[in-house]
Amino acid sequence: MRELNEINQDLDLCNQKILELLNQHLSLKAEAMNTKKARNLSLLLPEQKISVPKDIPYDEEVQDVLTALESAGKRVGSKCLFDTNIALIGFMGTGKSTISGYLKDMLALKEVDVDAMIVKNENMAIKDIFAKHGEEYFRTCESEAILSLKDCKQSVISCGGGAVIREENVTNLKKTSQIVLLTASPETILSRVKESEERPILNGNMNVDFIKELMAKRADYYYKAADVIIETDHKDVSQICEELLAALTGLKDEV
Ligand SMILES: Nc1ncnc2c1ncn2[C@@H]1O[C@H](COP(=O)(O)OP(=O)(O)OP(=O)(O)O)[C@@H](O)[C@H]1O
Ligand SMILES: O=C(O)C1=C[C@@H](O)[C@@H](O)[C@H](O)C1
Ligand SMILES: [Mg+2]
Incomplete structure (x- = not known):
């Protein structure tokens, strides 16, 4: 069995990667919305959805996180459109x-x-x-x-x-x-x-x-x-x- 501080170090690294990826994901959402705007594309055109494979562990919990992420992505998009x-x-x-x-x-x-x-x-x-x-x-x-x-x-x-x-x-x-x-x-x-x-x-x-x-x-x-x-x-x-x-x-x- 591993020691707790060793597990916590791995968790820290994992969290850093998640933060980087979240920032990247939301920046891409902003870029997508700005591109739709600049090219006069449908502003409400849905973007790709991530589907969670059923055979992964914690699939329900992963789905909850992705639902929150989808909502955050939409908010980033709406902030690109207007701030009022x-x-x-x-x-x-x-x-x-x-x-x-x-x-x-x-x-x-x-x-x-x-x-x-x-x-x-x-x-x-x-x-x-x-x-x-x-x-x-x-x-x-x-x-x-x-x-x-x-x-x-x-x-x-x-x-x-x-x-x-x-x-x-x-x-x-x-x-x-x-x-x-x-x-x-x-x-x-x-x-x-x-x-x-x-x-x-x-x-x-x-x-x-x-x-x-x-x-x-x-x-x-x-x-x-x-x-x-x-x-x-x-x-x-x-x-x-x-x-x-x-x-x-x-x-x-x-x-
Ligand atoms: N573009 C549309 N095409 C067809 N039906 C519509 C459209 N917009 C609204 N409706 C329908 O018209 C009805 C009235 O719409 P809604 O309740 O959204 O109006 P409202 O402007 O909020 O009215 P109120 O001022 O009384 O609150 C609803 O049954 C709704 O489904
Ligand atoms: O036009 C109006 O005066 C009204 C419209 C509804 O939305 C309600 O606010 C109420 O029925 C009055
Ligand atoms: Mg109404």
Whole structure:
């Protein structure tokens, strides 16, 4: 049997090699992302995955380490693209929550859904907050939730559809985030949200005319707040995310 200090010396050497390889791996991830950007390739194109052979000892533990490494690689990639948060704004049903979920998975960003924060803080569904306390109370909860995000980093923030009506929310979001406006036609919005009862403003108003009118009332707020605008009609989620990242990266390169 070997002595413990001898084993520890071997472990030290092994750890040094791991550190060197980790640095090399993450630097290659950064190089890959910068190359995709420079050559206008798909920014979300997946890179090779390492598969763990089943017959090695500790295969489950190795898989855990590789999963963490994959996530770290995605974060390195996202840092190459932008160093601010992404705040998604837009009318109900433009896909803010959907796009946010996809970006979170693809770039290992933290995901913050302002509506979900309010539901958690108030321990009540949005439609119940509106019914019990009214819209103004909801808007105050929304402003407090947005203010509390001031230290948030490497995150995708999905805002409620009416968040930009209050100027203070836009000011607070702009301190940490690039603001991306998602748009869709009233017809598209209706087709996406008509089965849901979770949007109190649309309950009893589920028709194109109402959506069109409310959208027109809010248009100035949305367009003024936006750093980037992405139309989402007839596009799938991956296409929208590619466009969004290309536009944000373009913004960064302009600075
Ligand atoms: N690009 C898309 N193509 C087809 N369906 C979509 C697309 N984006 C979102 N959807 C669908 O539309 C519905 C509304 O999307 P989502 O909840 O993401 O909108 P939202 O902007 O977050 O709305 P809200 O402001 O009310 O929170 C969902 O059922 C979602 O699956
Ligand atoms: O557009 C709006 O005013 C709203 C949109 C939702 O995301 C929720 O924030 C709430 O239902 C209000
Ligand atoms: Mg949403």
